[in-house]
Amino acid sequence: MPLVRNDGWVTLHAEAGETGMGETPNSVLEPFAVSASEPHHQDLVLRPLTGTEVRAGGVVDSRTSAPCPPDVALTTDGQVTPGTAERVEVAVTARCADGLRGVDATVAVPTGWTVTPASADLGTVAAGTPETAVFQVTAPAGTDIGSFDLTATVGATSGAGFPSSVTAEVTVRTPLPPGQVWLSDQQWTGESNGWGRSRRTAATARTPAATATRCVSTGSPTTRVSAGPRCRSSRWTWAGGAPRSAPTSGVDDETGSNGSVVFEVWVDGVRKAQTGVLTGSGSLSRSPSTRPAASASNCA
Known part of the structure; x- marks a missing residue:
């Protein structure tokens, strides 16, 4: 990928493609293969040319120092309990022998959440000796069940003097709020199912018990399943007793976007909520909160 001088501009010419290995029928191994049908990109960090390189017509001197941004990892236990600091x-890991200096880390949280400290000064990070900044993240009391993104940003300067800014993201979940219960934990007074039987904490009747607590919708994070019917058409009823009901509905992506529900x-005989048409490639649908005495849910 040569640097070429074009009337005062410096241009990086990069080409990508998939080819076989010379004189063999083998294809390029992952992760080196580039699909012709999928978009792809390459992240490159450029440095200014030195005076010597400019006078040489843009020919790069491989002995010259180059930018060396750090590796950054953001970790949690995956769950944030509202009102409790997580x-x-x-x-932060230095990737080059000359290490990093002026290393500073911050964590961005959802609106209304708090994070302490506001930033962490890690100072110098030597090669081969990662440093860790510790933060406490708190979701407001009363935060509903859901998934939320946290983003860490690390600024640093390499030993050669090149500044960099690197981000890392992680998704955390908040649990069911106190006082709320899962439909699967309630007494069902009746059920009918289009195929087989409805399942508690499972997406389908054939889901193995060991993996029955997760349902994945392509457009949504993995979520706990409270009741798993098979349409066409299914119905289950429960005795109520909860002051309100706010179901979240979705379709397992086992068959992608095939079918709909x-x-x-x-x-008490009055329809209180209805989703739009859902498929396995779509997002979950949260229904408005209703006040059930004796309730029934249908899927068709």
């Missing part, structure tokens, strides 16, 4: 760690919530 430990979050940002690990509409969920309804009925309270």
Whole structure:
């Protein structure tokens, strides 16, 4: 990838393609293969040319120092309990022998959440000796169940004097708020199912028990399943007792976007909520909170 001088501009020419290995029928191994049908990109960090390189017409001197941004990892235990501080760690690793200086880390949180400290000064990070910044992240009391993104940003300067800024992200979940219960934990007074039987904490009746607590929708994070019916058409009823109901509905992505479903919530013979048409490649749908006495849910 040569640097070429073009009327005062310096241009980086980069080409990518997939080829076979010379004189063999073998294809390029992953992760070196580039698909012709999928978009791809390459992240490159450039440095200014030195005076010597400019006078040489843009020919790069391989002995000249280059930018060397750090590796950054953001870790949690995956769950944040509202009102309780959660430990979050940002690990910074120097990738080059001359290390890093002026290393500073911050963590961005959702609106309304708090993070302490506001920033962490790690100072110097030597090669082969990663440093870790520790933060405490707190979600407001009353935060509903859901998934939220945290983003760490690390600024640093390499030993050769090149500044860099690197980010890392992680998704955390908040649990079911106190006082709320799963439909699967309630007494069902009746059920009918389009195929087989409805399952508690499972997406389908054939899901192995060991893996039955997760349902994945392509457009949404993995979520706990409270009741798993098989349409066409299914119905289950429960005795109520909870002051309110706010179901989240979705379709397992086992078959991608094939098929569709509409969920309804009925309270004492009155339909209180209805989703739009859902598929496995779509997002989850949260229905408005309703006040059930004796309730029924349908999918068709």
